[in-house]
Amino acid sequence: MNTPVATTPFDSVETILNFADPTQKLAYMDDAVKGNAKIRTIPYPVKIHNARLSAADFTLEKNAFTLVKMTSAVSDFTDLENVRQVYFEEVVNVIKQHTNATHVVVFGEQLRGGSEGGVARVRTPAMNVHVDYDTPTAHAIAEHLVPENDRQRLLNGRWMIINVWRPIKPVQRHPLTVLDGSTIDRNDQHLCKLLATRSGVSPAFGFNISYNEQQRWYYYPAMQPDEMLLFKLVDSDAEAVQWAGHSAFDDPTSAADAPARESLEVRTIAFIPNP
Known part of the structure; x- marks a missing residue:
């Protein structure tokens, strides 16, 4: 269910998102060495809707994303050992609550922070529209x-990969922004080879997403440290809503001197055995 913590008078914002160039046959992304990345993007103006003011009840099943309110016992998210010991178990419980999963694995933790006063020695926000993995x-x-x-038993059942994203400090x-998975067309997906991956799997591929006017984009303004955005990347049920493309974006309502965003993301795989 939507969690209206912070409000804004804007029903939506107009901004630019960097979409995949559909003529590029294969893009390359490297989490370890940015210079190895080869991604052609095309900027498009996009309306991003304020999910807090929407009448819709966004869910993983209907839209491939949802917002969850959860205060963590972790006080310092830069302490990755504590994150793995405490926060991972909290995430497991949240995913079980929002799916019918009996077993959840958490992996691929990543701190992000801007270069201007953000978390040191971590990656900056990703500014292109993508889905982390292909099928x-x-x-x-x-x-x-x-x-x-x-x-x-678990592989014969349903499973899904869900990202869990939360800010470390209020997002200014x-x-x-996340794409409503019910509005993506498979023709919008363009393969991207991952030269470095947090999944332990190689070779690995994801998708970059090209522009389609039928896509509908949402965000939760001023997300707080006790909020988590869950979005589904892949579902073993081919008919299920999935492919929640996402990207950081320049918010035109942000103050010119707003502090850099600091956030933590983890990936999960939720196993839902057959009855």
């Missing part, structure tokens, strides 16, 4: 992370 890579991740003692700059 074959997601299948490989499921096989890689499934517990050995329950392998056949470069918020995250």
